[in-house]
Amino acid sequence: MNVNEFPDRKILVDGIEYLYFGGTNFLGITTNANFQNILFESIKKWGTAYGSSRNSNVKLSIYETAEKLLAKNIHSEAALTVSSGMLAGKLVVEYLLKTTDTMFHFPDTHPALMNPQSLPIIVNGELNSKLFDKSISKIAVLTDAVPSQYVEPIDLNILHTIPKEIQINLVIDESNSFGILENDWHNSLKKENINIIKVASLGKAIGISGGFIAGNQLLITEIQNQVSFIGAAGMNPAFLETYANAQEIYVLQKQKLQRNLNYLDRNFTDRGKFTYHPSYPIIYFDDEMISKKLLENKIITTSFKYTNASGKLNRIVITANHSIEDLEHLIAQLT
Secondary structure, X not given: OOOOOOOOOEEEEOOEEEEEEOOOOOOOOOOOHHHHHHHHHHHHHHOOOOOOEOOOOOOOHHHHHHHHHHXXXXXXXXXXXXOXXXXXXXXXXXXXXXHOOEEEEOOOOOOOOOOOOOEEOEEOOEEOHHHHOOOOOEEEEEEEOOOOOOOOOOOOHHHHHOOOOOEEEEEEEOOOOOOOOOOOHHHHOOOOOEEEEEEEEOOOOOOOOOEXXXXXXXXXXXXXXXXXXXXXXXXXXXXXXXXXXXXXXXXXHHHHHHHHHHHHHHHOOOOOOEEOOOOOOEEEEOOHHXXXXXXXXXXXXEEEEOOOXXXXXXXXXXXXXXXXXXXXXXXXXXX
């Protein structure tokens, strides 16, 4: 279905109004008037686009300002912004292909991180035997923090069983969780042989077009020197100014989302047909009749063919902007 304006909690299709429980606008940021005003002022200052390389002799100060703030918020030593989450993943993979012996991936890893040379880390429920090859001393491990069709952070404890002599560069794509979940990987995976690298899109909960890479300063410096980074334009500086100036709005919208999730947890009791967790704003389901029933009752959700999935990916998305009345109507159709 085609629509003529960005959908918030409601969507207009062929002149008919529906409640919208789809998309990835988890914090309801993109349609927030105060957020938009900050963006408008940022555009006046930085223009609508900046097509120059980040390595140009003229450097915009907002990149350093925003990247320091991102690093602080992500609890990483350094951060680097790029034009998309997809590019963030590809830049890191490109770098690690040249600096590690072998690359592995967890199941359901996003295409932004996948590479034909990568091997599955788990084979028949056990660690890939390649990990015990004495010739391997440095590896890359790729995973999503919350893969598609999951509603909780992925369990990475199996990494503790990898021989401690192997240096692990763990790349975690936080696109589906950044801004809504606090994933404390640095404590849960605290081992001298694990180096954590985070990548993510900022186009979901954060509501701006772009992506980031976060890790130690050496990693960030080396990626900045890659040809693919030098040859690419940076992230839109107006969006970075907006991110820096909208921190209070993010906090308020996250509180509103938590209110909605708390209400849903108390009242959504018939959960048998759904993949659901109280702390996550996405509910997955397989039964196509649920989509049909929701549509008949003026509710539109997200449904599409996703990468290598055998069927359609069906999901209900709760945002900060949904009202309690919206949630009541949704729950009534899920029972």
